[in-house]
Amino acid sequence: AQSVTQLGSHVSVSEGALVLLRCNYSSxxxxxxxxxxxxxxxxxxxxxxxxxxxxxxxxxxxxxAEFKKSETSFHLTKPSAHMSDAAExxxxxxxxxxxxxxxxxxxxxxxxxx
Amino acid sequence: xxxxSQSPRYKVAKRGQDVALRCDPISGHVSLFWxxxxxxxxxxxxxxxxxxxxLDKSGLPSDRFFAERPEGSxxxxxxxxxxxxxxxxxxxxxxxxxxxTNQPQHFGDGTRLSIL
Numbered sequence: 001a002q003s004v005t006q007l008g009s010h011v012s013v014s015e016g017a018l019v020l021l022r023c024n025y026s027s028x029x030x031x032x033x034x035x036x037x038x039x040x041x042x043x044x045x046x047x048x049x050x051x052x053x054x055x056x057x058x059x060x061x062x063x064x065a066e067f068k069k070s071e072t073s074f075h076l077t078k079p080s081a082h083m084s085d086a087a088e089x090x091x092x093x094x095x096x097x098x099x100x101x102x103x104x105x106x107x108x109x110x111x112x113x114x
Numbered sequence: 115x116x117x118x119s120q121s122p123r124y125k126v127a128k129r130g131q132d133v134a135l136r137c138d139p140i141s142g143h144v145s146l147f148w149x150x151x152x153x154x155x156x157x158x159x160x161x162x163x164x165x166x167x168x169l170d171k172s173g174l175p176s177d178r179f180f181a182e183r184p185e186g187s188x189x190x191x192x193x194x195x196x197x198x199x200x201x202x203x204x205x206x207x208x209x210x211x212x213x214x215t216n217q218p219q220h221f222g223d224g225t226r227l228s229i230l
Contacts, residue, residue, distance in 0.1 A: 004156075041223070046219075046220075049218060090156050090157070092156075104157050104158070
């Protein structure tokens with residue numbers, strides 16, 4: 001079975017500062033990895049995904065993530081935070097394709113200070 | 115429609131009542147998933163359909179939960195004899211292709227269920 005660990009439940013950064021949201025996974029087979037964002041009272045929006053190939057993945061809104069197999073990590077970064085980035089962020093894993101059931105972490109709430 | 119549509123957006127029911135939650139996926143999407151998101155938690159998988167076939171229902175928490183997709187399009191999640199622990203947001207997601215491909219899941223805005 002696969003699992004996802006998102007350390008910490010809340011991250012606060014200043015506007016313009018680096019955003020780093022950590023995600024570690026556990027999987028017995030090569031994983032497919034995802035980051036989703038959820039705004040209040042809305043569903044999940046895909047930020048980016050890793051399936052195969054290049055380990056540095058670029059997504060929407062200036063976010064990117066790097067798949068590091070040796071560290072079983074898929075941390076999400078953005079060079080400069082914007083107020084509109086304040087939301088809940090979920091890391092997820094699947095093992096048989098992007099269109100397979102997802103196992104999510106508990107999520108991290110990102111706050112952006114003016 | 116342009117996205118996955120779920121109704122109702124909010125549902126309040128008394129303990130013991132039956133409820134039905136609807137999901138209208140993106141047109142042409144073969145795969146449909148239901149997830150349950152408890153307050154402060156990540157979504158958890160409930161069940162998966164490929165067209166009208168329910169291929170995986172391993173996440174359904176009890177036999178009070180039942181899902182169907184009779185014509186391979188709209189899906190209904192039914193909860194019988196609701197309990198307070200059923201209070202959660204129920205998310206539906208759909209995808210164009212079948213398992214094993216790289217097409218991502220598109221999520222609806224969810225139904226927030228509150229059991230009194």
